[in-house]
Amino acid sequence: MEPTPAPRALTVVLIGNPNTGKSTVFNGLSGLQSRVGNYPGVTVEKKIGRVRWDGRDVALVDLPGTYSLSPRTLDEMVAVDVLLGHQADVAAPDAVIVIVDASNLERNLYLFSQILDLGMPVVLVLNMIDVARHKGITIDARELERRIGAPVVATEGHRRVGLDGLERGVFRAMAERGGVRPDVFPEAFRLEVVALEDAWRASGGSPPERYLLERMLLDVGGQIERRFASTASFELGAWLASARSRLRESGIRIPAVEAKARYAWIRRILDGAVSHPETAARTLTDRIDHVVTHRFAGLLIFCLLMFVVFQSIYQWSEPLMGGIEGIQEWAGGAVADRLEPGPLRSLLVDGVIAGVGGVLVFLPQIALLFFFIAVFEDCGYMARAAFLMDKLMSRIGLSGKSFVPLMSSFACAIPGIMATRVIENRRDRMVTLLVAPLMSCSARLPVHLLLIGAFVPKRTYAGGLLTLDGIVLFLMMAVGAIVAVPVALLLKKTWFRGETPAFVMELPSYKWPSYRIVLGRVADRSRAFVARAGTLIFATTVLVWAAGYFPADRSRLDDVVRQIERLDAAPSDANRSARAALSRERADLAGRAIATSFLGWAGRAIEPIVRPVGWDWRIGIGVVASFPAREVIIATLGTVYSLGGEPEGEAESDVNSEGGPSGLIDALRTARWPDGRPVFGLPVALSLMVFFALCAQCASTLMVIGRETNGWHWPAFTFAYMTALAYAGAFLAFRFGTAMGW
Amino acid sequence: MADRMTLDRLRTGTKARIVDVQGDDAIATRILEMGMTEGEPIEMVGHAPLGDPIEYSVRGYRLSLRKAEARRVIVEPSDAEPSRGR
Numbered sequence: 001m002e003p004t005p006a007p008r009a010l011t012v013v014l015i016g017n018p019n020t021g022k023s024t025v026f027n028g029l030s031g032l033q034s035r036v037g038n039y040p041g042v043t044v045e046k047k048i049g050r051v052r053w054d055g056r057d058v059a060l061v062d063l064p065g066t067y068s069l070s071p072r073t074l075d076e077m078v079a080v081d082v083l084l085g086h087q088a089d090v091a092a093p094d095a096v097i098v099i100v101d102a103s104n105l106e107r108n109l110y111l112f113s114q115i116l117d118l119g120m121p122v123v124l125v126l127n128m129i130d131v132a133r134h135k136g137i138t139i140d141a142r143e144l145e146r147r148i149g150a151p152v153v154a155t156e157g158h159r160r161v162g163l164d165g166l167e168r169g170v171f172r173a174m175a176e177r178g179g180v181r182p183d184v185f186p187e188a189f190r191l192e193v194v195a196l197e198d199a200w201r202a203s204g205g206s207p208p209e210r211y212l213l214e215r216m217l218l219d220v221g222g223q224i225e226r227r228f229a230s231t232a233s234f235e236l237g238a239w240l241a242s243a244r245s246r247l248r249e250s251g252i253r254i255p256a257v258e259a260k261a262r263y264a265w266i267r268r269i270l271d272g273a274v275s276h277p278e279t280a281a282r283t284l285t286d287r288i289d290h291v292v293t294h295r296f297a298g299l300l301i302f303c304l305l306m307f308v309v310f311q312s313i314y315q316w317s318e319p320l321m322g323g324i325e326g327i328q329e330w331a332g333g334a335v336a337d338r339l340e341p342g343p344l345r346s347l348l349v350d351g352v353i354a355g356v357g358g359v360l361v362f363l364p365q366i367a368l369l370f371f372f373i374a375v376f377e378d379c380g381y382m383a384r385a386a387f388l389m390d391k392l393m394s395r396i397g398l399s400g401k402s403f404v405p406l407m408s409s410f411a412c413a414i415p416g417i418m419a420t421r422v423i424e425n426r427r428d429r430m431v432t433l434l435v436a437p438l439m440s441c442s443a444r445l446p447v448h449l450l451l452i453g454a455f456v457p458k459r460t461y462a463g464g465l466l467t468l469d470g471i472v473l474f475l476m477m478a479v480g481a482i483v484a485v486p487v488a489l490l491l492k493k494t495w496f497r498g499e500t501p502a503f504v505m506e507l508p509s510y511k512w513p514s515y516r517i518v519l520g521r522v523a524d525r526s527r528a529f530v531a532r533a534g535t536l537i538f539a540t541t542v543l544v545w546a547a548g549y550f551p552a553d554r555s556r557l558d559d560v561v562r563q564i565e566r567l568d569a570a571p572s573d574a575n576r577s578a579r580a581a582l583s584r585e586r587a588d589l590a591g592r593a594i595a596t597s598f599l600g601w602a603g604r605a606i607e608p609i610v611r612p613v614g615w616d617w618r619i620g621i622g623v624v625a626s627f628p629a630r631e632v633i634i635a636t637l638g639t640v641y642s643l644g645g646e647p648e649g650e651a652e653s654d655v656n657s658e659g660g661p662s663g664l665i666d667a668l669r670t671a672r673w674p675d676g677r678p679v680f681g682l683p684v685a686l687s688l689m690v691f692f693a694l695c696a697q698c699a700s701t702l703m704v705i706g707r708e709t710n711g712w713h714w715p716a717f718t719f720a721y722m723t724a725l726a727y728a729g730a731f732l733a734f735r736f737g738t739a740m741g742w
Numbered sequence: 743m744a745d746r747m748t749l750d751r752l753r754t755g756t757k758a759r760i761v762d763v764q765g766d767d768a769i770a771t772r773i774l775e776m777g778m779t780e781g782e783p784i785e786m787v788g789h790a791p792l793g794d795p796i797e798y799s800v801r802g803y804r805l806s807l808r809k810a811e812a813r814r815v816i817v818e819p820s821d822a823e824p825s826r827g828r
Contacts, residue, residue: 067775106801504776506806
């Protein structure tokens with residue numbers, strides 16, 4: 001006997017305006033069973049949750065929040081393609097769930113009326129019904145249901161109230177095969193759509209869905225017209241232009257006709273089914289906004305909040321990061337205790353454990369930044385921050401939404417780049433993301449502190465108020481942000497040029513942030529980072545380790561390390577001098593080993609290139625080796641200048657008051673060219689600092705850019721342009737310093 | 743009947759009725775989609791510290807527009823307080 005086939009899996013799409021609590025509903029339905037990826041070729045996040053409803057597997061597709069389905073860009077086209085079943089990697093949907101803010105029905109129903117026009121089973125979810133009730137808005141859901149011909153479900157997403165009604169609603173919508181097209185457009189417009197359909201058939205082609213035909217007429221130069229212009233076997237563009245002028249003559253204006261017709265339909269639907277309180281009381285939002293967007297008080301509050309965010313990623317994350325580094329050190333030590341010195345031990349300690357640590361160490365900053373972003377977004381402050389900062393950011397061609405990602409990048413570019421997802425406009429987002437790594441992150445600080453401590457003379461000005469090293473540090477921290485301004489303007493004028501995007505932004509009502517949303521967002525972003533960028537960061541660390549380890553002959557070095565460890569196991573005064581001699585030998589051998597490794601070859605190979613900026617091949621090695629992360633150069637210089645072989649060596653733990661390892665500072669000061677001139681001086685120190693201020697020596701940043709832009713050419717571009725800038729900056733700094741006789 | 747003007751010139755706290763949104767590009771479409779259709783009442787709530795963008799109240803919610811965008815919207819200031827049409 002044939003087994004009864006399992007019922008086909010269903011695909012249900014969730015769509016809604018921003019600020020409707022859509023993601024709370026999605027998370028409430030799918031729990032943590034969701035997968036995040038990217039739609040191919042675009043930067044739209046693909047979120048799919050798996051649930052079982054009534055014994056059937058259901059794939060819940062969460063589309064990004066949108067105010068309408070009138071695609072202007074490829075990114076906006078994804079939603080239309082998913083809904084119509086044209087997206088190759090998503091099954092054609094069986095039903096659509098439209099989530100609306102119950103306290104702001106009028107505008108929210110605009111998107112719903114467009115979805116109704118797709119003619120598929122639809123469920124209308126009145127989310128945040130508690131907020132509407134609190135505002136004195138009463139909604140007759142049964143009457144609304146009758147008028148729109150689709151199931152209506154009231155929910156409180158943040159409390160997970162009413163979510164079970166969604167499952168029933170979807171099955172009911174599918175059974176009733178509802179979704180009656182309301183035909184909101186005037187007669188003349190509808191006739192033009194029919195005429196377009198006929199013209200399509202007459203040319204021998206099969207016309208696309210009616211919704212797409214309507215959109216071609218409505219969206220002048222929109223994405224759908226562009227897509228079909230090349231495939232239609234008649235002059236589509238000319239046809240549309242003449243149809244639009246015919247409509248204009250009969251008093252129908254494109255694009256205004258759509259908003260007019262849909263909002264008129266919405267008024268008819270809501271009239272009598274929804275009632276508002278007689279006089280809209282001065283709401284809490286009004287009173288908060290009076291202060292928060294105030295000319296002075298508003299800016300003060302904004303600065304204060306940003307200061308807290310910045311402090312938290314910069315400083316509060318430190319104990320957590322220290323903890324992760326501590327665990328990493330402990331794990332390295334534990335492996336070293338159990339394994340003989342050799343390639344396996346080095347791979348585990350300096351490759352694998354360092355690689356895992358190098359991924360995890362970013363988590364505290366990512367978690368903290370997204371905690372604040374989630375709180376700001378969920379309570380409604382984020383839109384106000386963008387409102388306050390917009391004018392400033394528009395001077396470099398961006399919008400207010402770019403401020404928080406860029407500011408966060410001063411602590412660390414990784415969470416900053418991930419935060420660019422709050423920018424809907426693709427061009428703005430790309431420019432923000434590409435200049436974010438120029439902001440002076442915390443990893444640059446140790447490099448600057450080391451070199452300033454070693455080479456910048458101690459001078460004070462203005463009666464001790466200003467110190468030279470403070471000024472140099474400030475300049476080094478500022479140079480990236482200063483350079484970012486022309487870079488952003490240039491990018492906006494070249495690759496990302498186009499009409500200024502609309503900054504038409506809703507300022508949502510304030511509400512108390514929900515801990516579920518906030519914690520969910522933090523967990524979501526942290527997981528996305530580890531899963532999507534973590535493996536690549538790990539792989540880079542291991543590769544660079546291998547390049548610094550092989551093919552040097554390390555047998556003598558391993559032997560010395562073994563002897564040291566034997567002495568350390570039974571320390572006594574007698575063998576102290578032997579221990580010191582071995583330690584010196586170890587440092588010497590380690591320096592020689594790295595010089596004869598692939599990294600060493602690379603350092604020598606690039607020496608002709610780095611000579612003009614004043615570096616020798618050893619600095620070259622340090623720069624190449626610091627590709628995974630800038631701060632690696634300190635440990636590498638330590639090894640190259642024969643200070644200590646192991647990463648946990650003395651050179652690092654002995655930090656002096658100037659913030660740099662004192663042994664390393666001495667070594668740098670005494671380093672000589674073959675002809676006896678000192679390698680380092682103030683010009684070389686400046687050139688190295690400027691280089692590190694502007695370069696892209698951070699594999700994690702490049703990996704995250706790769707993941708966020710869904711491809712490898714933007715990280716490659718970032719690396720190329722930042723390295724070119726860094727080299728040019730280093731050259732100028734070196735030549736200037738030399739010319740000044742410093 | 744009051745004189746027509748562009749929306750960006752509406753003073754803080756004053757109300758008007760929308761007459762027209764000019765243009766047929768993405769920005770015009772977006773302004774319309776957000777509910778700024780002919781005959782709809784709108785109120786200027788306030789502006790950001792540098793004078794731009796400007797906050798409006800329309801269809802029962804708050805909207806921020808840049809001056810350049812508000813300049814595309816033609817309005818007719820209303821002397822008396824308009825009734826919220828719903």
